[in-house]
Amino acid sequence: MTSTDILRTSAASQAAALAAGEISSAELTAAHLDRIDAVDGDLHAFLHVSRDEALTTARDVDTRRAAGEELHPLAGVPVAVKDVVVTEGIPTTAASKILEGWVPPYDATLVEKLRAAGLPILGKTNMDEFAMGSSTENSAFGLTRNPWDRERIPGGSGGGSAAAVGAFEAPLAIGTDTGGSIRQPASVTGTVGVKPTYGSVSRYGLIAMASSLDQAGPVTRTVADAALLHELIAGHDARDSTSLTDPVGAYAAAAGRKDVKGLRIGVIEQLEGEAFAPEVSARFTESLSLLEQAGAEIVRVSCPNFGYALGAYYLIMPSEASSNLAKFDGMRFGLRVVPEESPTAESVMKATRGQGFGDEVKRRILLGTYALSAGYYDAYYGSAQKVRTLVQRDFASAFEKVDVLASPTAPTVAFRLGEKVDDPLAMYANDIATIPANLAGVPGISLPSGLAEDGLPAGIQFLAPARGDERLYQVGGALEALLEDSWGGPLLDRAPDLAGGADR
């Protein structure tokens, strides 16, 4: 197997090749860096490539392996990290001008885990500024293109991580999901993304957008790879007071079970119909049929309050963001803009934030400031928190009847770059199916369901009760195998070849 062929294999296969001595981590990492050099000038999935550091880690792993040291199963398999996750010694910007050039003095807990396990970090992936967006067009450093069609969005906010994995620039990536930022990019790029149960992965070192909604998770090409990466980054962390103390589940084993006999799958009535494009819906229905033929039971369930989830989300998220982003004030790190006429601390803060934040960030901070302001608090933020309770109750009652819930991940295939960039409400509507999970803290997975409108990928989402992440890997692994049998291989085999680079 040449180093080019191995790029297209799963992280698990790459790990096996490393363990068998068929390839070294230095070779594997260099092959990915070469791939990035070849295609990323055009795609722009990466904001920063940490070539030297990745190769140093790779050579270190090779040395330890040669010395017979017992290594983590993913040791030597490279990973890309969303730029909202802080990395000691590697620039971290959250795709914002206000953090341009910032080199964090510490690692996020999940990055510590990646480093301790010996995964070379290829670099930092592009995203909507502070993870605010559904298209990666809000990055202050330029957009990311979809590997399937370079005039289309790669999803957001984690479009960079999804595009990197989908374009074989990285076998594994880290994303964060506040309202769908792992799952929706997975859906529109034909890749796999998991938002774990809230608290499964430590938030320490994530640049917070909405603390009660944010959750980091795996971005991969296969369900089994997502399970392996999730097992690696999960676990209790005393530095995150919302971190779950539960033991990490057996996700990889669940992904490998490939058995759905007797599994009850609930189709959410509120997440189907006209809001979803016809072919996206058709791929969803076909996926359910495959599962039914394999012994699953398909049940219809109603979650009547999901219709209010989008509104609740776009009150809670900006409210929390307006508070979290107060730390970017030009005093201790990041950009400082000093106006000549009045260089007081207050005017420096205003000038710094005025120049350092992009349009969507300003929009959300102001929305949040409004929603929290005296006189409107009860009507907006208070009501949104009650809707959160109602959404949780909908989930609780649905999960009395079924083991997992299902819906299309996103209403459409990837839309065109620029299509919704001037219409915030149209952009927000992309998150209709993904947001309820964040409000309730339950886990969700998106995996490819096939090609839909314009020959572009669509995704199917499964949701499980809080702490029921194993169920997602079980049903996801089973459906992936059924679909790949029907397709004759992975969906990404049908993506256009990017080897020609920019001249395509």
Next chain:
Amino acid sequence: MPSIGRDDVARLADLARIQLTDEEVDRLSGEFDAIMDAVASVSEVATADVPATSHPIPMTNVYREDVVTDTLTQEQALAAAPQAEDGRFAVPQILGEE
């Protein structure tokens, strides 16, 4: 809910310490009503008998041992400061000229 105009946006920006250009104030005030109308539906179902949820997984009083752990060195903490002096963050004057 009342309409949100230019003055309101300017006041919110002032509260949030964000300098906006006139063009930004115009654009944001043009969008605000539509966004708030779209989200205001939450009040339809948020009746008095429904308790609020602030956090998805209920937890109370999460403690850890009160022991000293690794912290940043002064040098690390100041490394990214826009301005530092004598081992401290240097900030602009807090009060304006009176």
